Amino acid sequence: MNNRLKELRAAHGWSQGALADELGVSRQSVNAIETGRYDPSLPLAFRIARLFGVAIEDVFDDGEGERAAAE
Amino acid sequence: MTDVTYKEANRRYRRMFLPVMAVYVVACFAGPLALKAMGDPPDWVMAGIAVFTALPIAAVFWLKGRWLLETDEYTRARQVEAMLVGGGVTVCFAIIWGFLELFELVPNLWTFLIGPIYFASYGLAYLVGKLRGGRVVS
Numbered sequence: 001m002n003n004r005l006k007e008l009r010a011a012h013g014w015s016q017g018a019l020a021d022e023l024g025v026s027r028q029s030v031n032a033i034e035t036g037r038y039d040p041s042l043p044l045a046f047r048i049a050r051l052f053g054v055a056i057e058d059v060f061d062d063g064e065g066e067r068a069a070a071e
Numbered sequence: 072m073t074d075v076t077y078k079e080a081n082r083r084y085r086r087m088f089l090p091v092m093a094v095y096v097v098a099c100f101a102g103p104l105a106l107k108a109m110g111d112p113p114d115w116v117m118a119g120i121a122v123f124t125a126l127p128i129a130a131v132f133w134l135k136g137r138w139l140l141e142t143d144e145y146t147r148a149r150q151v152e153a154m155l156v157g158g159g160v161t162v163c164f165a166i167i168w169g170f171l172e173l174f175e176l177v178p179n180l181w182t183f184l185i186g187p188i189y190f191a192s193y194g195l196a197y198l199v200g201k202l203r204g205g206r207v208v209s
Contacts, residue, residue: 028145
């Protein structure tokens with residue numbers, strides 16, 4: 001699953017540690033999500049989206065949206 | 072799984088871990104000394120002291136379980152993977168050794184070694200996971 005977490009975090013001027021503190025998770029979690037090594041659960045994905053004030057689809061993209069639109 | 076943050080979960084684990092281990096260390100020395108002082112205690116007393124001495128280890132597993140429920144989902148996934156590998160290695164080792172012992176190819180294994188074997192293989196599995204960028208088995 002692709003995501004824009006790094007981009008959104010940079011836009012807010014947050015370090016991985018600062019974002020992890022905001023979310024109440026480990027810095028390693030943020031790093032793993034950003035590098036695509038871990039896909040968060042739905043509750044955590046919603047928390048991330050709400051923290052940045054965007055829709056969940058604006059953070060995470062499974063590629064299915066574009067495919068469905070093309071069809 | 073809970074509203075406790077990752078850092079608070081770590082704090083809660085550490086706050087209890089050291090006192091529990093201190094009780095274990097004291098009990099390891101106090102138990103045999105108490106039995107020696109009693110001279111020839113009945114079996115139930117010896118059994119009680121043996122179980123009481125090991126109780127802090129059960130408490131460590133309870134603490135670890137609480138910490139797993141409270142920590143973040145990524146840490147939980149990595150830890151559970153490492154625990155699974157550690158448990159698998161330990162059980163497989165014990166069963167293989169058991170058969171080797173049954174066929175009289177190896178000497179009897181001191182049961183106390185099972186604990187260090189589990190914790191060492193669990194730790195090694197977690198380290199391998201870290202080196203592989205967070206993946207232990209997948």
